[in-house]
Amino acid sequence: MKTSFSLCAFALVLFAAAVFASTQTSKQTAPNSSSSSGQSQVKRGKYLVEEVARCSECHTPRDAQGNLDNSRALQGAPVWIVPVHPDHNWAQQAPPLAGFAAYTDSDGEAILENGRGPNGEVIRPPMHIYHLNHEDAVAIIAYLKSVPASTR
Numbered sequence: 001m002k003t004s005f006s007l008c009a010f011a012l013v014l015f016a017a018a019v020f021a022s023t024q025t026s027k028q029t030a031p032n033s034s035s036s037s038g039q040s041q042v043k044r045g046k047y048l049v050e051e052v053a054r055c056s057e058c059h060t061p062r063d064a065q066g067n068l069d070n071s072r073a074l075q076g077a078p079v080w081i082v083p084v085h086p087d088h089n090w091a092q093q094a095p096p097l098a099g100f101a102a103y104t105d106s107d108g109e110a111i112l113e114n115g116r117g118p119n120g121e122v123i124r125p126p127m128h129i130y131h132l133n134h135e136d137a138v139a140i141i142a143y144l145k146s147v148p149a150s151t152r
């Protein structure tokens with residue numbers, strides 16, 4: 001009787017320890033898992049910006065040789081692409097994207113998902129009219145926010 005009681009007490013202690021350990025782990029993993037998903041979103045945004053949509057081709061200024069000046073990545077640039085046929089709607093400047101402070105998230109989503117600017121206007125060429133899915137737009141916005149804005 002005494003043995004079964006102490007066995008039972010031992011099992012209870014083990015159970016309590018297991019419950020305690022599991023609450024500790026869930027406390028520890030919750031913030032980590034959300035920040036690592038934030039990090040993977042930024043990583044995906046970087047890939048989309050740099051390798052898929054190539055936003056830098058227009059939004060990063062170039063040096064005298066015409067190479068992208070990555071020390072001023074995504075800090076806005078004069079448009080260097082010229083239309084084959086004259087187009088009065090052709091934009092002359094690609095605005096800065098680094099830090100994305102000039103736009104709200106919903107501006108960014110409208111621009112990247114619908115090709116509409118913050119006031120509902122159609123974005124001018126040579127900027128593409130993107131119809132990105134929401135997750136990709138959100139990832140791009142997260143990445144652009146992480147790029148340091150100009151300090152000059």
Ligand code: HEC
Binds near residue numbers: 091092093108
């Ligand atoms: C082929 C050149 C080009 C590429 C590539 C490009 N842009 Fe642009 N972008 C422009 C130009 C030019 C403008 C200015 C358009 C205007 O004045 O209507 C612009 C405007 C913008 C604006 C401001 C829109 C507004 O109405 O205020 C945002 C934000 C933007 N681009 C983000 C991006 C992102 C993000 C990417 C990549 C996913 C990208 N652009 C790729 C040329 C480009």
